Amino acid sequence: MSPAVASKLHTLYQRLFEAYGPQHWWPAETPFEVMVGAVLTQNTAWTNVEKAIRALREAGMLQLDAIAGAEAEQIANLIRPSGYFNVKSRRLQALCRWLQSHGGIAALSREATLPLRDSLLAVHGIGPETADAILLYACERPVFVIDAYTRRLLRKLGLAEGDEDYTSLQRMFETALPPDPALYNEYHALIVRHAKEGCNESGDCRHCRVEA
């Protein structure tokens, strides 16, 4: 990767941080809630995810063993507002049963990052972005999350065409930046904040107009 790309990514981070400050992500109380949210937010607006998580909590179902042992239909009814509820109820259960078989969330800390990532990717319904969101925001591992916001921003910066695969975009960030979970956390959160703040896709934006 060229030094110019790394320079742009550094500058972008500084601009966004100066503009918005610390973001305190992921919006969840516990690592387990991060994981649930990561599945529920697949291709879905976060406001809808909040309703689903609230419903799970009020039903006393926002717990690993409760979800793992429930009827799929019960979970589906609770998470209905987040969309794809039949798909996601099965995905949540697959994730929770995977967690059980790994000895719970605390036990994950004894696994190395890359094997853990492969293991997560083998869970039905967990793809690259969901796995990385879990690794970064729940497990505090130095993996950069590439989501739709990040792709759009990279395209706007001229750093991507749009057809690159997930891994190559992730590698851009991970080679440009030191492997620091707190930094990756903040950076991705700022990208989302910036997008929601209304960066106009094509016109000038004083925050993301960075030169090499």
Place this chain on the structure above:
DNA sequence: ACCCAGGGTCATA
């Protein structure tokens, strides 16, 4: 009445 949102899987060619 559209359109899209913090993806992922599966079937087909």
Place this chain on the structure above:
DNA sequence: TATGACCATGGG
């Protein structure tokens, strides 16, 4: 390997 269909709700 590369597209396309499918999953489904709520807010603009």
